[in-house]
Amino acid sequence: MFSILIIEMKYYIIAGEASGDLHGSNLMKALKEKDPQAEFRFWGGDLMEKQGGVLVKHYRDLAFMGFLEVAMNLRTILNNIKFCKDDIKNHHPDVLILVDYPGFNLRIAKFAKELGIKVVYYISPQLWAWKEGRVEIIKKYVDEMMVILPFEEDFYKKHGVHSHFVGHPLLDAISSLQEIDKYTFKKEHGLNEKEIIALLPGSRKQEVEKMLEMMLSVRPHFTSYQFVIAGAPSLPKEFYQKYVDDNVHFVSNKTYDLLRCSKAALVTSGTATLETALLNVPEVVCYRGSKISYAIAKRLVKNIKYISLVNLIMDREVVKELIQNDLNTRNLVAELQAILEGDKRKQVLKDYELLREKLGGKGASEKAAEVILKV
Numbered sequence: 001m002f003s004i005l006i007i008e009m010k011y012y013i014i015a016g017e018a019s020g021d022l023h024g025s026n027l028m029k030a031l032k033e034k035d036p037q038a039e040f041r042f043w044g045g046d047l048m049e050k051q052g053g054v055l056v057k058h059y060r061d062l063a064f065m066g067f068l069e070v071a072m073n074l075r076t077i078l079n080n081i082k083f084c085k086d087d088i089k090n091h092h093p094d095v096l097i098l099v100d101y102p103g104f105n106l107r108i109a110k111f112a113k114e115l116g117i118k119v120v121y122y123i124s125p126q127l128w129a130w131k132e133g134r135v136e137i138i139k140k141y142v143d144e145m146m147v148i149l150p151f152e153e154d155f156y157k158k159h160g161v162h163s164h165f166v167g168h169p170l171l172d173a174i175s176s177l178q179e180i181d182k183y184t185f186k187k188e189h190g191l192n193e194k195e196i197i198a199l200l201p202g203s204r205k206q207e208v209e210k211m212l213e214m215m216l217s218v219r220p221h222f223t224s225y226q227f228v229i230a231g232a233p234s235l236p237k238e239f240y241q242k243y244v245d246d247n248v249h250f251v252s253n254k255t256y257d258l259l260r261c262s263k264a265a266l267v268t269s270g271t272a273t274l275e276t277a278l279l280n281v282p283e284v285v286c287y288r289g290s291k292i293s294y295a296i297a298k299r300l301v302k303n304i305k306y307i308s309l310v311n312l313i314m315d316r317e318v319v320k321e322l323i324q325n326d327l328n329t330r331n332l333v334a335e336l337q338a339i340l341e342g343d344k345r346k347q348v349l350k351d352y353e354l355l356r357e358k359l360g361g362k363g364a365s366e367k368a369a370e371v372i373l374k375v
Contacts, residue, residue, distance in 0.1 A: 008037035012093035016101035019271035021045030023169045030369035060234035113141040135159045166367040167360035194226040198262040203232035217329040230255040274309040282339035282348045285321045318351040
């Protein structure tokens, strides 16, 4: 009589941002394929919730941007950490899976490890940019580190930490998209026949308010195009209505479809810069933080020449970055014109092909699931 080994594990996952929700949901899907009896309890968003399990807290209640904003919401953040620790202690999962979000997650890693829970980090914090000393915390309290950027493996090796390069999960998410018809998309969303310039102003309220006004300042120079704002799932539709008019439209929760129907994009720095590139849309990267937050960041960030993931991975300027005072209407107009037609556009698209090669192909979620089950 043969016995069958059935894996039945309790997974606790913490993702504190929209990108973490996407990658967390794909990881959950891969884990369910290998462990059909999997039980999930998680901090994340709508995409993770669709995979089943218990959503403990939504990321929209966790996201605070910049040093000043974090300081102003410190009590809320500390209460969330205490709540999370109590929840983990009460449910005692087999494995804790942390998705980026280092300020919060590294505290939870220490707590879980001391409880005897296995700790896996999926999508490394950007320690190579700042707070390099946090590597010592990972050495002590993380059982397995999985990285998604090719240069991160060398970074951890330098610090004596073994890591797994699993490839970038965005390649999985994008490769699974069905073909889209531009005419149908425009019709469904009440758009006109003009070509689209997509606006991705971020996912947090403060960020969106700051960026949209600047992005929309270029409109008089591009009257033959229509502008379409990509709405963040964390913000209500009503929030965007003050920006909408005859030639400025709004599409909610359809960012990938919008980008695939766009000629170019203005994108706030973050994961969206890489998503836009992998969807083959020439872009201008925009960033403007509060003066205090930016001044602190400049002092803390070391040896980093770029803010966009596209340029960091390629280790050269592929897409133009307009930061702080350089982010103005004149510069935006010039850079947007350059990527709509001509040699600059062709070069960007050519560089995007090399970018995809560097990221190591599809299968990141599946590889990450295999590492977790071995733990």
